[in-house]
Amino acid sequence: MCVFCKCKDSKPSLDTFVANYKDSILIVKNVPCEECEQCGAKYYSDEVMQKLEHITNEAKKQMQELTVTDYSRVA
Numbered sequence: 001m002c003v004f005c006k007c008k009d010s011k012p013s014l015d016t017f018v019a020n021y022k023d024s025i026l027i028v029k030n031v032p033c034e035e036c037e038q039c040g041a042k043y044y045s046d047e048v049m050q051k052l053e054h055i056t057n058e059a060k061k062q063m064q065e066l067t068v069t070d071y072s073r074v075a
Contacts, residue, residue: 007038015042017071019056026059027068028052 001008013035017028031052033042044052055074059067 002036002039002041004041005036005039007036009037010034010043011037013042015044017052021056021060021063023065024063025066026056026063027066028055029068029070031071 013033015031015033017031019026031044032048033044035042055069059069
């Protein structure tokens with residue numbers, strides 16, 4: 001159920017995740033999510049959140065001012 005509009009219906013979708021770290025920005029494209037069919041709110045599963053955390057931690061090690069990566073291409 002959507003926490004914003006209380007709609008019970010969602011559909012599989014893709015999102016772009018953006019994180020700020022110090023003076024840098026990380027953009028992760030094509031992140032799988034569930035999207036509320038009524039308001040468009042996006043929700044990540046626990047598994048996806050764990051992978052995003054891993055991607056973010058790896059990006060911090062080699063961070064540039066802007067880092068863009070594709071979720072589906074990261075092991």
